[in-house]
Amino acid sequence: MxxxxxxxxxxxxxxxxxxxxxxxxxxxxxAASSQRPQQVLDAMDYAYTHAYANVHRGVYGLAEAATNAYESARLKVARFIGAPDSSEVIFTKNATESLNLVAGSWGRANLGPGDAVVLTMMEHHANIVPWQMIQAEKGFEIRWIPLGDDGKLDLTELDTLLDGAKLLSVASMSNVLGTINPLDQLIEAAHRAGALVCVDACQSVPHMETNVAEMGADFVAFSGHKMLGPSGIGVLWGRMELLEQMPPFLGGGGMISNVTTDGFMPDAVPSKFEAGTPPIVEAVGLGAAIDYLESIxxxxxxxxxxxxxxxxxxxxxxxxxxxxxxxxxxxxxxxxxxxxxxxxxxxxxxxxxxxxxxxxxxxxxxxxxxxxxxxxxxxxxxxxxxxxxxxxxxxxxxxxxxxxxxxxxxx
Amino acid sequence: MSDLEDLYREIILDHYRSPRNSGELEPPAHKAEGFNPLCGDEIVVYLQLDDDNTIADIKIGGQGCSISQSSASMMSAAVKGKTVEQAQELMGSFKGLMSIADKGEELAEPTPAEIRELGDLAALRGVVKFPTRIKCATLAWNTLDQAISETQSAD
Structure with missing residues (x-):
């Protein structure tokens, strides 16, 4: 090449x-938000001009075209990050919402007194505050991997910190220091300790090859607007067996299979986690951004x-x-x-x-x-x-x- | 004068390099902390009132950019020895200078008399051309306001 x-x-x-x-x-x-090329702007402009309607359930041609565009963006994201199954790709508003989804759904269902979540001292507030919010409700412990020399994590006490923990949530790359964290080592140690791993990959997905299957994490969150895509769309990738067990995060249209006066049945993954009209044209823009990145x-x-x-x-x-x-x-x-x-x-x-x-x-x-x-x-x-x-x-x-x-x- | 020179007038840089009333006061002086969450500026105001509601002493702590720190320094010099009511009037004039309508009031340009009263603080008027910096300039005043409220509620 x-x-x-x-x-x-x-x-x-x-x-x-x-x-x-x-x-x-x-x-x-x-690192805060990227700019976008004409190709992304054109793709979004085209979608709004020629192929826009609400997605899913519409039987007319335009609705079908919009649904196809939205779902083909999901396929592109899945391929781009090496997801084994495109249904594991959930569209959110941004990486912050993706992390809130993990904390609010998986965390609320699985964490309680006596449990621990491990974070690092170099996390963005988006990977701190959602856990603190659920901690206030559920009363688990939050442990912190300290900072060592040269802007890197100090992993000397890693096994002790992970002992008895249910989840490690860690940034793949620091948005302040630029440090690329040793995910292989962290994920291996966490899984050995029986903890799941959530990766805030906001700073790495736009800048380097990502393969979630090879990475071996359980959840991976990132934003579209940092990778040449539009604002208003983010991604949560999760392992299917975890996503299937998790309760819905936000409620509304699009995420149910049935609703009665007595209650509701959630839809299958990923719809279960995509309540309301999703970021349709933003998904198209993200797809075009991925095309652009892959062309380089x-x-x-x-x-x-x-x-x-x-x-x-x-x-x-x-x-x-x-x-x-x-x-x-x-x-x-x-x-x-x-x-x-x-x-x-x-x-x-x-x-x-x-x-x-x-x-x-x-x-x-x-x-x-x-x-x-x-x-x-x-x-x-x-x-x-x-x-x-x-x-x-x-x-x-x-x-x-x-x-x-x-x-x-x-x- | 360029906008940038207007923003960073010599008197502002002087207060930044040699801040007045820098330090701390021990209780029973009142203490209030203000943060500018956007850029991380921090201001701590220590306020000592005497019996007739006069600001007997004021000290400023914290760290931040030249605008937030010089504004705090100038403010401390301007309100020291004044009554709480006078300090609040000055706060109103300063916010007027920053084009901020206070507490639902109509936005009022400060009068020439009010600008004279502001003294050194009037040098900060160049900040208005840089909307993101208005919060830096008003942080000290908002923190003083908080400290005054605490003295009132403590009574």
């Missing part, structure tokens, strides 16, 4: 042709991002020296393209403001990971994150703008 021309990809993304404050937009916030190749995307991250880390340290701290693993191949930056003497919020005046979009704050930030001893970082449409010119713009922020705030 020939190496894709990443520099040429930018032209597929209309928003990347625009300017901010008279400067070309340098978009470095894809996930391994090529990963390689491009490793090279770009290495380039940016080197450029930052050469230009700004000790005044810049990048949190997380120092070795680019052990991390994703997420750089959480501390610039000495300038608060992250001010950094981001100055960068914006250069057209450079980065995100300041705690990145919805307050326990981790407390552990790192910072209350905010400026986070720059790369995706397939970024190149070394974007990294150069970042470094230039940071140098300007530093001189602006120099005493």
């Amino acid at each position: 020939t190496t894709p021309d990443f520099a040429a990809l930018k032209k597929d993304f209309p928003i990347l042709q625009t300017e901010r404050h008279g400067k070309p937009l340098v978009f470095l916030d894809s 190749g996930m391994d090529a995307i990963r390689q491009h991002e490793i090279e770009l991250t290495a380039y940016a880390m080197r450029a930052l340290s050469e230009r700004l020296g000790d005044s810049v701290t990048i949190h997380g693993p120092s070795e680019p191949s052990e991390r994703g393209g997420v750089l959480s930056i501390d610039l000495e003497g300038v608060h992250a919020h001010d950094v981001s403001q100055i960068l914006d005046s250069h057209g450079v979009a980065v995100r300041p704050g705690h990145h919805c990971a307050k326990p981790l930030m407390k552990e790192l001893g910072v209350n905010a970082t400026a986070r720059a994150s790369f995706y397939l449409y970024n190149d070394t010119s974007d990294a150069d713009a970042l470094v230039d703008a940071l140098a300007d922020a530093q001189s602006f705030f120099a005493p």
Whole structure:
């Protein structure tokens, strides 16, 4: 396979042709939400213009076309993540809802006093708060895998932490540190201890090859909008025998097989978990995003991002020296393209403001990971994150703008 | 003056680098904590009132960006020695400056007299052009408001 021309990809993304404050937009916030190519916009536009009706149950041709488009998106997602059965792919609103589904359905049915759920210190709030909400109701214990050196998890007490636990829920990649967690080791240890494993794969599915069957997890959650798809759609993949046993999460139309004045019978998986009109055109958009990603190749995307991250880390340290701290693993191949930056003497919020005046979009704050930030001893970082449409010119713009922020705030 | 220079006026950077009334007060001083959940700014206001409801002392703790920290510093200097009522009036003027209608009131541009009363704080008016930063500028005031409510409920 020939190496894709990443520099040429930018032209597929209309928003990347625009300017901010008279400067070309340098978009470095894809870890929060990516941009989308014309192909995704066209697919959604076509669906709304030519093939839109509510899905399922309609007998007219348009309803059938919409249902086919929605269900073929499910097939694409299943193939993309290596799901053995496309019915194991549940469409949600976003990864947050997917994790709430696991906590609210599986957690509420299976957790009680004396039980334990194991999380890590680098989780996003989306993989913390849903468990705390069910904990308040059910009274189980939450244990935390601590942070070790170089932005990695400290696994020395892993077996003790997993002892007697019913579930481990862990991010595949930290949205703050970029750390790629050792899922093989974590899943093997959890299963040995008799615990299920839920993976918050929001930060990894868009950026590297994912195969849920090989991964061996029990649940995997991710969002469409971080992988060139639209906002408003997320995915929960789960093992069929677990999904079949779980009670419904949200109630309403579409998730029942029968309703009487006395009660209801839930429908089969995945309909059981898709109450109400689903994100129909969003699913079509996600399908088109997957087509786009596959046309480039996930391994090529990963390689491009490793090279770009290495380039940016080197450029930052050469230009700004000790005044810049990048949190997380120092070795680019052990991390994703997420750089959480501390610039000495300038608060992250001010950094981001100055960068914006250069057209450079980065995100300041705690990145919805307050326990981790407390552990790192910072209350905010400026986070720059790369995706397939970024190149070394974007990294150069970042470094230039940071140098300007530093001189602006120099005493 | 560019928008950015208007945002980061020299007086703001001065308060950021050399914050006034920084520190803590021991109880019975009242303490309130404010958070800006978007960017992680934290402000702690310690408030000591004397018998006639005058702000005898105020200290500021926490950490955050230049706008939140300088606003807190300026606020502490502006309200120290004032009565609670005067501090609340100043809060109204400041929120007016930030284009925030307080408690269901009509949005009112501050009068020239009110702007004079705001003193250094008027330097923060450039923040209005950066809507995401308004929360940084008002965090200290909202935290002061909280601290004042606590002194009232404690009585």
